[in-house]
Amino acid sequence: MTAAYQPSMFDLDDELSLAPLTGRVVRHELSLGAWVDECRGWLAGSDEVLDTLLRDVPWRAERRQMYDRDVDVPRLLCWYSERSALPHPVLQQALDLLNEHYAAELGEPFVTAGLCLYRDGRDSVAWHGDRIGRGNSADTMVAILSVGSDRVLALRERPETGRAPGRPGLRLPVGHGDLVVMGGSCQRTWDHAIPKTAKPVGPRVSIQFRPAGVA
Ligand SMILES: O=C(O)CCC(=O)C(=O)O
Numbered sequence: 001m002t003a004a005y006q007p008s009m010f011d012l013d014d015e016l017s018l019a020p021l022t023g024r025v026v027r028h029e030l031s032l033g034a035w036v037d038e039c040r041g042w043l044a045g046s047d048e049v050l051d052t053l054l055r056d057v058p059w060r061a062e063r064r065q066m067y068d069r070d071v072d073v074p075r076l077l078c079w080y081s082e083r084s085a086l087p088h089p090v091l092q093q094a095l096d097l098l099n100e101h102y103a104a105e106l107g108e109p110f111v112t113a114g115l116c117l118y119r120d121g122r123d124s125v126a127w128h129g130d131r132i133g134r135g136n137s138a139d140t141m142v143a144i145l146s147v148g149s150d151r152v153l154a155l156r157e158r159p160e161t162g163r164a165p166g167r168p169g170l171r172l173p174v175g176h177g178d179l180v181v182m183g184g185s186c187q188r189t190w191d192h193a194i195p196k197t198a199k200p201v202g203p204r205v206s207i208q209f210r211p212a213g214v215a
């Protein structure tokens with residue numbers, strides 16, 4: 001028997017598409033001039049994007065010196081500098097839409113893409129700010145598109161700000177197709193992390209778009 005074409009099998013909602021950002025982005029004002037924007041379900045139909053990224057990106061393990069030895073950083077990485085071809089065409093569309101939406105407020109374009117692969121719940125990134133470069137001294141933005149398993153992006157005010165400790169942070173769920181943008185002073189006055197989880201989660205790929213000179 002030959003397979004017949006069955007249009008009803010296609011769920012239109014599963015078609016790859018990015019929603020317009022205007023009117024869909026929700027901003028959370030944090031302390032000290034930091035904020036985060038959220039757009040849930042920005043990228044629809046992202047199963048194929050996840051598959052492509054898992055298969056085609058030349059993922060590399062990062063080593064980091066800790067005391068007297070090098071240790072594996074528990075996630076895989078790949079960095080796309082300005083003007084390098086992104087590993088899926090929808091990522092270029094995402095970059096273009098982000099630039100349309102944020103250009104005026106950011107005052108410059110997002111140009112680089114850092115990709116991270118969290119293979120399972122044991123992969124994580126510890127508390128940090130993206131403070132290599134200008135994020136250390138000036139307001140900037142880092143836009144993160146997530147595909148794959150749900151994880152949590154945790155945010156908390158930096159202890160070094162000298163303010164009362166124990167101030168409540170934020171735990172933002174980041175799921176398949178979601179966009180989160182950290183802005184204002186977020187990189188220098190707040191830290192963020194992807195905590196490990198004991199839940200049985202599959203892979204998550206995070207795509208972080210940044211302006212030049214921010215890492
Ligand atoms: O995985 C994420 O969404 C965050 C990654 C991150 O904070 C970083 O690589 O600087």
Ligand SMILES: [Fe+2]
Binds near residue numbers: 129130192
């Ligand atoms: Fe970061």
